[in-house]
Amino acid sequence: MIFSDWTQELLVLETKLVSLLQPRSYYIENFLHSVSVVSDPNNAIFYVYPCIAALCTPRSSLPFELMLIGSLLSWSSIHVKWAFRGDRPFWWVKEVIQSYPNLPALRQTHNTCVANPGNPSSHVMVHAGVLLVLVNSMLSTWRNSSAKNSKFTLHPWYSWMWKWGCWGFYTALILIVMLSRIYNSTHFPHQCIFGAIFGGYLATKIHANWNSEWREKQKSWKVCVFTLMPVIIAIGTYWIQKAFDIDPQRSVRLAFKWCFSPYDISVNTTPVYYLTCSCGCLFGLGVVLLLQRQAVAFFFRGLKSSKEPYFHSLFANNSWLFYLTNGVGVLLSACLLFKLQSQIPTDSVTIFYLHHFALNFAAPFLYFAFVPIMLKLMTKKIKIKED
Template identity: 30%
Template structure:
């Protein structure tokens, strides 16, 4: 363990050098990197991206919701397991620079630097990896489904989409380094975990994907309860082992240059509340298959509804009192449980590509034609 700890310290030291080099290469580019890093913010996916996707394709929306909540849940558990620091406080706490007989370098902090969770793996990179994977697959599938015949330029189109996906992941990783929220290896680890996780949750060749898509309300409620139970168990296990689950929050308060930049939404506990609420809301709104044949909303109206829902969610979040921690977390739990319910109950469009539905429609049509008289049949198609 001592050897591993020393090796990690050396990796972090090299990572700090990379961060300082990046900050020196792009001086005064805080706002640009802030905008890029927001692409990996999971809060936007829960309140905006999932409803917007529902206006286009309900299956896409469900895929995004599942990868978001499972990805964030696993990310938090891994952060509690690895217990790695963030650059902006690690550089103040480590003694590796004294070992080398040099002064610890100064890292520039921005308004987005002071996140309060542990550092590894990067939640933004992991979230961007799962969401980007789902979106890239959907865009490619939509393009290829427009024609019954293979398109000669389809391979080039697929390469282009996956290249854009890779570039966005790279930019988000660089933005996390620039604001000193993550070391390079933490960004790489987040992306490396997110990609296979997204495949496992959304690929029809994956048994995990087939399980949640074919499960009823009871099974998904059990899964949501398991997520909540394991989350609480992980929290109290740390307490039992003498580890403060909020150790990273204390370091953030200690070394953040401006406490105004500290937000409760970046804590692990808040993220777990959001995940558990979303999981229960999704489970209550299922079974998944019934939502694919619900009433249709026009795409523009659905998108307008999604934007209004996002504004309403933000307004409710601002009005939640923070004086009592139990009231605060309970309100956010029910808020995020209500979001999937609203999206799945009122946004759905029929899935015209559903083979079972298409087959039943064809069967009904054939039966009707067989029952109709020849004169009625001619009148129908004239």
């Protein structure tokens, strides 16, 4: 009882803080609205990951790892949300207004009516984790290149500026995402802080334990288990809650109850939708790993003997034209998937979710398997004809 009273008082203080962070400025509101849309983890698969994959060479495992971490964080966030069952400011204020009549009224924008639990913030959690790994990878790559090429080693002052510039940029981005979520009354401040800490911690653990070297050593049947387990756990978690009379769609009901306009509630913010997208992406990443092994066996006439990752052994020693064509192919694939997303029928809930599962499965399949492997096959045929 004491703990419950303490948490309620904390939410009262945070509600007042949220109201202070909601100035009625057209330019600020539009900017923070854009930040919330761009930082949506479900949209990252159409522009963040393909852009990174296009900028990196196919032999780099970084884009694959970032998509893996982002999908696992998105998948984990929904299970943590179900465990904590955290309220969102816009409906919590309406629920407790009788007990706290002096609470300030919170503004509702087009991004306010999110239909999943509030703790932790998925936007902050996913971006904190993915950007942390990206910044660490950039700094590690720069250190390695400086060590190999002593003539390009920078002065310690520039080295310090580069390091803290990257971390400053990272911190600024996370704070802007947090501010956008608080401004739109979708999260309390502690939910954003918890999301940033938890996302960074999980991403570090995944990066350390599930890196490319670890994935290389796993047998094919273990990869298949890894591919299927997120789907099985997600379905099991949903129905276990139903069996114990816990409503997994409680947040959807509260969103429809307290949102001013039901048209602002999108199915893309429901827990089931998040799980469908993340499970589809994880399933696709598992299939990519299996396809890469088969591709190595095909191109090298047997299992590879080198200790290089599959990405590196498959796509090493290619021309700049190959890498450029691969980047264009990845970006065109992302545009195609984005176009197909708007064509998904909404008449049937089952068909709707199956289409989104397939779409998120197709993304890693196209980015990391179909486009680069088909290009590799085409270049091999061209070389055979030239010989």
